[in-house]
Amino acid sequence: MDKFPILSRFQYDCHVKVVETDVGETITQLAMNCASHSIGIHVKDQPGKVLRVRKTSDTDDQPPLRGDITVGEAGLIMYDCVDVYFSDPES
């Protein structure tokens, strides 16, 4: 499947990074994909936390996307930006 770039706005990172994804990748896989370019590179890991993904907005208040849906189902297209952030597992 053709890959396309989305923008990873990873919590605590300094840069917005270009991450290649495809429409069949799940949101959980996308979170791990983005994490591989930030955690241990420019961002410390947060043991015990889980990663969640939401569409980037001016007010940072978009709901998290479900982990089991795909990038295509979430409607993400080229150069869409997502926030990837640490969260408590229960929340």
Next chain:
Amino acid sequence: MALLERNEWYDIARDTNWTPTYVSQENLFPPTMSDPYQIPIDEWETFDEPYKVSFREYVRTQREKDGSAYSVKAALSRSRFYDQACEGWASVLKLHYGTVALTEYQACQFQARMVRFGPSPSMRNMATFGMLDEMRHAQLQLFFPHELVHRDRQYDWAHEAAHTNNWAVIGGRHAMDDIMMCRDAVTGSLMVSFAFETGLTNLQMIGLSTDAANMGDFTFSNLITSIQSDEARHAQLGTPTIEIMVRNGYKEDAQKILDIAFWRVWRLFSVSVGIPMDYYIPLEQRHMSFKEFMHEWVNRQYVRQVEDLGLAKPWYWQHFLDDIENHHHCQQGGIWSWRPTVWWNPPGAVGPKERQWLEKKYPGWNDSYGTYWDVITENLLADREEKTHPECVPIICNMCQIPISNRPGKAWKARPYQFEHEGRRYNFCTEPCRWIFTTDPNRYKDHETIVDRMYSGEIQPPDLDGVLKYMGIGVVSEGGRDGYNYQWIEGFRSAAAE
């Protein structure tokens, strides 16, 4: 035969206006090249340059300046200064020459446009000297680093950079094409002479010259001082132009023109000056922080100058003040992390003592940028050098062409400011960069950043090697590595051992 005093003949010799009979005034001075505001010609004849010089005086002075600069260079080329200079200072020189040398040649072409199309005879006269100035600057800043090419091939970027598609070069070219190469004489005189030269670079030269003297590099110090003295003269072309525009009802246009150019140049200036001042120059030789320099030399002076002319400081002034404390720290991290993509060897240079200094000069540095360098330092201490090389690229701003970045750590400020235009999505680093695009989308809409080119198929093969080659890395010279071979982490290793 006795010569007349300059003031006895200057005005009549300078005012070479005439009434064209073979072509129309509009054909002689097309508005798109000359004055799109169509301010009456008698208004332009009131243009009075503050600093007057005759050609005879100009040649005599410039000959003395050149003689001085070249004699110091000759003396230092016999010394071993550059063999012994630290890589931090070498990075300052490589960055400076690569980004500036042929930009001076562009400036020469811009001055030539004012010489030909300036609506005021005084502007044309003064720009003639400016054109010769810029030619001299290009020659000096090509010739001096050429002396160093046999020691280190990266100095060849002084000549080659402008001919490549390196991402940093694209950033400079995008801005200079915008404010210098693709503007009419009037708009350009505000953007270049006032916002660029008066606002920022004239002062940059003063700071850089001081740093060079502190480093013992008297060749470079002398060179920069020599250039600065020219800039101080021809930069004054902007002020009379603004006065005439304001007087003729074009105050809002003048304000917009300055605000666009000042931000465009600032984004580059912060990287090319801020990073060297706060990171590349060894701690012992730093005479002031970039932030102190900006507040002391640029901010007050620029605001005073625009207000004296009846204009206001830019609408984005608060963004600008925040950027002074932020932008170059982010880009130091980015340039170091993606160091193979640049033509100099950027030192990380954030050991324990440097971090103390940064925290003192920029309170909160450790809690923000420090978290970024903590991860890098841990990787280096654990011999995981490969983890200091990201395997992706940062998204690039569609205006300044610089990676979209902002305060890391808990502040987590990095975000793209997006804009849709004619079905294409553009990414910007800040509100001002996005605003500039919206002032004239047709002007900017077709340009592609280095990242856009990766996904449009222009860069082939679209992999890391393909991108590096496209940028001239491995073609002109090898790319960058850590300037100090990671020696700056040793302080942490010692502390851990204790």
